[in-house]
Structures are given as structure tokens and as C-alpha cells.
Amino acid sequence: xxxxxxxxxxxxxxxxxxxxxxxxxxxxxxxxxxxxxxxxxxxxxxxxxxxxxxxxxxxxxxxxxxxxxxxxxxxxxxxxxxxxxxxxxxxxxxxxxxxxxxxxxxxxxxxxxxxxxxxxxxxxxxxxxxxxxxxxxxxxxxxxxxxxxxxxxxxxxxxxxxxxxxxxxxxxxxxxxxxxxxxxxxxxxxxxxxxxxxxxxxxxxxxxxxxxxxxxxxxxxxxxxxxxxxxxxxxxxxxxxxxxxxxxxxxxxxxxxxxxxxxxxxxxx
Ligand SMILES: NC(=O)C1=CN([C@@H]2O[C@H](COP(=O)(O)OP(=O)(O)OC[C@H]3O[C@@H](n4cnc5c(N)ncnc54)[C@H](O)[C@@H]3O)[C@@H](O)[C@H]2O)C=CC1
Ligand SMILES: O=C(O)C1=N[C@H](C(=O)O)C[C@H](O)C1
Numbered sequence: 327x328x329x330x331x332x333x334x335x336x337x338x339x340x341x342x343x344x345x346x347x348x349x350x351x352x353x354x355x356x357x358x359x360x361x362x363x364x365x366x367x368x369x370x371x372x373x374x375x376x377x378x379x380x381x382x383x384x385x386x387x388x389x390x391x392x393x394x395x396x397x398x399x400x401x402x403x404x405x406x407x408x409x410x411x412x413x414x415x416x417x418x419x420x421x422x423x424x425x426x427x428x429x430x431x432x433x434x435x436x437x438x439x440x441x442x443x444x445x446x447x448x449x450x451x452x453x454x455x456x457x458x459x460x461x462x463x464x465x466x467x468x469x470x471x472x473x474x475x476x477x478x479x480x481x482x483x484x485x486x487x488x489x490x491x492x493x494x495x496x497x498x499x500x501x502x503x504x505x506x507x508x509x510x511x512x513x514x515x516x517x518x519x520x521x522x523x524x525x526x527x528x529x530x531x532x533x534x535x536x537x538x539x540x541x542x543x544x545x546x547x548x549x550x551x552x553x554x555x556x557x558x559x560x561x562x563x564x565x566x567x568x569x570x571x572x573x574x575x576x577x578x579x580x581x582x583x584x585x586x587x588x589x590x591x592x593x594x595x
Contacts, residue, residue: 331399331580334360334422336413338387339369339377341487342404342427342565347374349569350402351383355577360394361387364409395420400576404568406489407431411438418442423579425572426450430490443586447579451589452494454571458545459589461560462502465547468556469506474529476549476556478503483536483544491535492517495545495560500531503547 333350337343338361350358361374367389375383388394391413395401401417403410404427417424424442429452439448453459469478480503482496492500497511504511509529516530526532543562548555562568571589578592589595 328357330355330357331423331576332357332359332397333400333402333576334358334362334391334394334398336362336391336401336403336409337364337405338374339363339367340404342568344378345565345569346402346404346572347378349566349573351375353573356400356573358383358385359397361385362391362394362413363387363389365389391416395422398422399580400425402427402572402576404428404572407435411435414439414442414448417448418445421446423447423449423576423582425454425575425579427452427454427568427572429494439586444584446584447582447587448585449575449579449587449589449592451571451575452498453543453568454575454589455560455562455567456571456593457560457562457567458495458498459571459593459595461545461547461558462498462590463595464558465499466502466506468547468549468558469503470508471506472549472551472556474507476551477526477528477530477532478507479532479534479546479548479550481534481536481546481548483538483541485540485542486537488537491537492533493535493543493545495543496533496535499545499547500533503531 333356335346369377369387373382374385395416400423402425410428480496482493516532545560547558575592
């Protein structure tokens with residue numbers, strides 16, 4: 327019996343799922359014990375290594391999350407909100423660390439994670455990269471230093487298959503800016519502009535989402551005033567930055583008290 331925590335990857339055929347399977351497979355601190363896909367997916371029943379076009383690795387893709395999670399000490403989950411809620415309940419039953427990268431969750435869906443967090447560790451972040459988590463801190467600091475003469479705009483760009491907007495990262499950055507300003511994001515977020523919108527409301531935090539091609543993830547936080555603009559920017563050029571953070575979280579969560587955590591906790595920022 328290995329003392330390396332076993333990891334089950336959900337959404338194993340997805341853009342992030344495949345990246346996570348590769349990274350866990352290459353890790354000398356974690357081992358892959360499960361690969362989960364949605365019912366009806368054509369990878370079900372295949373060895374995940376072969377399905378990804380490589381050598382077999384002895385883990386069969388399943389649509390039975392209970393079976394895949396049973397031997398796991400951590401679940402790394404980059405799927406969709408409804409699936410993530412289902413996995414949270416199963417992870418809690420198994421007392422496995424649930425690392426959630428899924429974005430686009432509503433406030434109600436986020437609140438619905440709470441019962442699971444009473445029994446297991448949940449680590450959730452709209453972006454698992456070190457760079458973006460650092461950028462949230464910089465954003466908060468700059469927002470705290472500037473007054474409302476500096477209009478805050480968050481501009482994000484992603485690939486044409488992304489289904490949610492604004493991105494989870496953009497919302498993290500918005501929360502950080504709002505915190506810096508001492509306001510609630512819900513009171514100042516401007517997420518949709520079209521037609522005769524009227525002049526910009528002072529103090530608002532605006533969001534713009536660009537979708538195109540294979541852009542992995544780019545985020546600007548702009549502070550625009552009369553005569554000058556400050557722009558804080560993060561560009562992800564490789565999905566390994568997200569996967570690396572998720573693996574770090576899976577390890578960090580081992581032996582922690584049940585509850586909800588984020589990547590600032592994991593990274594000690
Ligand atoms: N927090 C972070 O650092 C990052 C978060 N993401 C988020 O991760 C999520 C996934 O992104 P991608 O990999 O690009 O999407 P994708 O569409 O390539 O992959 C999602 C996978 O989940 C699977 N899935 C859906 N429902 C399922 C279910 N009930 N059971 C098992 N599998 C299920 C799909 O079949 C698909 O293979 C999105 O919400 C995205 O925004 C993406 C990158 C980084
Ligand atoms: O869907 C994606 O691709 C990404 N999603 C996350 C988000 O919504 O911010 C993180 C990253 O930007 C890639």
C-alpha cells in the first residue's frame with residue numbers, strides 16, 4: 327500500500343481533465359486511482375492512458391463516481407456546477423479532499439457546498455495559478471490606494487468553448503478590487519452593457535468578456551482615470567499552471583480540518 331495520496335480526476339477527457347491526468351501521472355507525490363466521465367461518454371470503459379493516445383496506465387474511465395472516489399484521498403474536479411455539487415457530496419462521504427476548479431457556480435450552488443464542507447476539506451478557486459492569486463492581492467492593494475476617480479474595469483479573454491462569463495478569475499479579481507475599496511461586489515458590478523447605457527456610474531466595477539480561438543486565459547485589471555491608466559495583467563500560456571496549483575491543493579488538504587479553503591490558504595499568500 328502506497329503512502330502517496332490517491333487522486334481521482336473528474337471530467338477526465340476535458341481540457342483540464344487530461345492535463346490533470348498527465349500531471350498526477352508524472353507526480354512522485356500523488357498517484358492516479360480514478361478517472362471519471364459523464365454517463366454516455368465514449369471514453370467510459372477505456373484505459374485513460376490509451377484514451378489519451380498513450381500507453382495504458384491501469385486506470386479505467388468510469389461513469390460511477392462512487393467507485394472511483396472510494397480509493398481516493400483527493401478528488402480534483404474541473405467539470406460543471408451540477409456535477410461538482412454531486413462530487414462534493416460523494417467526497418464528503420469518503421472524507422476525501424475536494425479540489426474544485428469548476429467555475430460558473432451560482433451563489434446558491436456555492437452555498438450548497440457547505441454541508442459537504444462540514445465533513446471534508448474543500449479547496450475552491452476560480453483560478454489555481456500562483457500568478458493569478460498573487461494578482462488578486464495586488465489588485466486589492468491598488469484598489470485600496472486609489473479613489474473612485476479611478477474607474478475599475480476587468481477584461482478577460484478565453485477560448486471559444488468556454489461556457490461561463492465573466493470568468494471565475496475575473497470574479498475573483500472583482501472581489502479583490504471591491505474588498506480594496508471597502509464595498510460589496512454585488513452592489514457595484516456592471517456585467518452587461520448594450521445599447522444606450524448612460525454614462526458610467528462612479529464606483530462601478532465593469533466586466534468585459536472576450537471569447538475566441540484557443541486563448542487559454544488572459545485577465546487585465548484596469549484602473550482608468552483622467553490622464554492615466556494602470557493595468558495589471560496576467561496571461562496564462564499553458565494550462566499546467568492551473569494543474570500545478572490543483573495538485574498542490576490536493577496535497578495541502580491532506581490531514582486538514584474539514585472546511586472551505588481557497589488557493590490563498592494553500593499558497594500562504
Ligand atoms: N480554477 C481554475 O484554475 C480553472 C478552472 N477551469 C474551469 O474548469 C471547468 C472545466 O474546464 P475545461 O476543462 O476547459 O472544460 P471541458 O469542457 O474541456 O471539460 C469538462 C469535462 O467535464 C466533463 N463532465 C461534465 N459533467 C460531468 C459529470 N456529471 N461527470 C463527469 N464528468 C463530467 C465533461 O464531459 C468534460 O469532459 C470550467 O468550469 C472552467 O472554467 C478551467 C481552467 C482553470
Ligand atoms: O475555462 C477556462 O478555460 C478557464 N477558466 C477559469 C476561469 O473561469 O477563470 C480559469 C482560466 O482562466 C481558464
